[in-house]
Amino acid sequence: MQALAAVARTPQGEFSLETITIDGPKAGEVLVKVEAVGICHTDLAARDGALPVSLPAVFGHEGCGVVEAVGAGVTKVAPGDRVGITFASCGSCPSCLADSPSYCHNFMHLNYDGVRADGTGPLSGGDEAITGFFFGQSSFATYSLALERNVVKVPADLPAEIIAPIGCGIQTGAGAVMRSLACRAGSALLVAGAGSVGLAAVMAAAVRDCATIIVVEPHASRRALALELGATHALDPAAGPVAEQVRAVVPGGVDCAIDTSGIPAVIDSLVKSMTFHGKLGLIGVPANPEAALPLTVIETLVLGITVIGIIEGDSDPDEFIPELIELFRAGRFPIDKLVTTFPFTKINDAVTAQHHGEVLKPVLVHE
Template sequence: MQALAAVARAPQSEFSLETITIDGPKTGEVLVRVEAVGICHTDLAARDGALPVSLPAVFGHEGCGVVEAVGEGVTKVAPGDRVGITFASCGTCPACRGEFPSYCHNFMHLNYDGERTDGTGPLSANGESITGLFFGQSSFATYSLALERNVVKVPTDLPAEIVAPIGCGIQTGAGAVMRSLACRAGSSLLVAGAGSVGLAAVMAAAVRECANIIVVEPHASRRALALELGATHAVDPAAGPVAEQVRAIVAEGVDYAIDTSGIPAVIEGLVRSMTFHAKLGLIGVPANPEAALPLTVIEALVLGITVVGIIEGDSVPDEFIPELIELFRAGRFPIDKLVTTFPFTKINDAIAAQHRGEVLKPVLVHD
């Protein structure tokens, strides 16, 4: 079938709107009519060569829509079901069997290679192969071909723009607090960066009843929003060394810290702000793949710090996405305060607005 897609043809370039052909669905696959899709930094990083994805490609990995058709063997969903689409995992490797699908041993192949197990690709345009199946979906399009395992049935009465970003960014930030670090009630948490991932962590910390939720963020508007969403303190890094500002709030240092920036200098400020036997969660992807952790062996030994790399919030999507939806319904996780919608055809305008800092979480919606 044919679909309108935003195709990436060159790094650092705008997406082009093109008509593509989608094959399938084959065995184990699900064809989804996309209603909304979030724009994530990972989409742009992949376009620009930070991830091993061949161009031309269709990105997009925070889709929400209605099942149009299913392939042989699919029983999890049926045509007409509303689904959120998340990352792909195999379901059979030791990590998947241990309920850690974001560390699937086949993660790279399933999410970046754009190939089915038989070596074929599902997308093309005028006979030219287009890389698809990005994060098992490539949802920057009117239709998305996903896998049974990475679709999650969701309620039909919620706006698609609320469901869509849960598939990656929201579950990553929330899962960092509620799953990866399992922040305890009454504890202190420091979050570097008040983008959509960092603010999802803030909202999750409020749900977990952390006593001190401190955000480090250079933009005043984002600091204000962090306080509105549950942060107890918002620190401007330009106002002085972060560790000094944090220890003026929590003298002994924080129990948990989360970095969403990927910047070693920012991470160093977090380390200096932590108490003994604290946990540091790393989410942000560094611009330099050779970037090293600013933590000496002696510091690690003396402080007893645990460093945790976090992918997709260590979540099991079939469990965690419904949990976040219920928290949203209860008014305890206001995802809507992060989202700004754009027509799908204005994808390049949405990216530009995000780059200028005018919006936190752009979500593309279809008519």
């Protein structure tokens, strides 16, 4: 069938709105009519060559829509079901069997290679192959071909623009607090960066009843929003050394810290803000893939710090996405305060607005 898609053809280039051909679902696959899709920095990083995805390609990995058709053997969902679409995993490797699908041994192939096990791809434009199956979905389009494992049935009565961003960024930030670091009630948490991922971590920390929730963020508007969403303190890094500012609030240091920046100097300031047996969670992807941790062996030994790399918030989407939806319904996890909607055809305007810091989480909706 045909679909309208935002095709990436050149690194740093604008997305091109094109009519493409998309396969019907084969065994284990699900065709979804997309209602909304979030824009994540990972989409742009992949377009620009930071991830091993061949161009031209259709990105998008925070989709939400209605199942149009299913392939042979699919039992999890049926046509007419509303689904959120998240990352892909195989379901049979040691990590998947241990309920850790974000560390699937086949993660790179399923999320970046864009082909099935038989080498075929789902998308084309005329005689030209177009890379699809990005994060098992490629949802920057009117239709998305996904896998049974990476669709999650969701309520039909919630706005699609609320459900869509849970699929990656929101569950990553929330999962970092509620899963990866398992922050305790009464503990102190420090979050570097108040983008959508960092603010999802703030909201999750409020849900976990952390006593002190400190955000470090250079933009005043984002610091204000962090305080509205549950942060107890919002620090401007330009006001002085971050560790000194943090220890003015928590003299002994924080129990947990999360970095969403990927900047070694920022990570160093988090380490210097931590207490003994603190846990440091790393989410941000560095601009330089050779970037190293600014953590000495002595610091590690003396403080007993645990460093945890975090992918998708250690989420099992079938369990965690419904949990976050219920928290939203209960008024305890206000995703709507992060989201700004754009018509799908204005994808390049949405990317520009995000780049300039005018919006936190742009979500494209189909009119």
